[in-house]
Amino acid sequence: MKILPIILTVLSPIILFASDIRSEELSTKNMQTQNTQITKLAADELSKTLPQTIDKHTNLVKIESQESALLYIFEIDAMPKSDETIKKEDHSRMKEAVTIGVCRSSKRFLEANITISYVYNSAKSKVELFRFDIDHKSCSNI
Secondary structure: OHHHHHHOOOOOOOEEEEEHHHHHHHHHHHHHHHHHHHHHHHHHHHHHHEEEEEEEEEEEEEEEOOOEEEEEEEEOOOOOOOHHHHHHHHHHHHHHHHHHHHOOOOOOOOOOOOOOEEEEEOOOOOEEEEEEEEEEHHOOOO
C-alpha cells in the first residue's frame, strides 16, 4: 500500500498536464468558432455600406466571411489598360500598399488569427487580377 501514494505523486503532474492539453485544444476550437462568428458578423455589418468607391479606378463591391477570414472583393476599371497590363504593372505596388494598410488598420483581427484577404477583379472581364492574403505573420516586418 505504500506504493500507491508514490504512484499518485508521480502520476498527478502527468494527469494535470494531459488535462491542460485537452483544455488548450478546446480553447483553440472555441477560438476558431468564435473567429468564424466574428468574421460573419463583421462581413454582414460592413456589407451594408456597399458598393463603395475607393478611387477613380476601384470599387469595393462585396465583403464575405470564409471560416476565420474576411474577404474584401474589389473591382478595378483601369481602361484603357488590359487585364494583363494591370497584373504586370500594378501587382507589387498594390501588394505593398495593401499589406501596410491592412497591418495598420486591422491589427486586432490579425492578432486574433483572422486573415484579411483582398481580391481585385477586373470590372470589365470579372477575371481575378490580384489576391493578397494577409495574416499576423505578414505584418512582422512592418
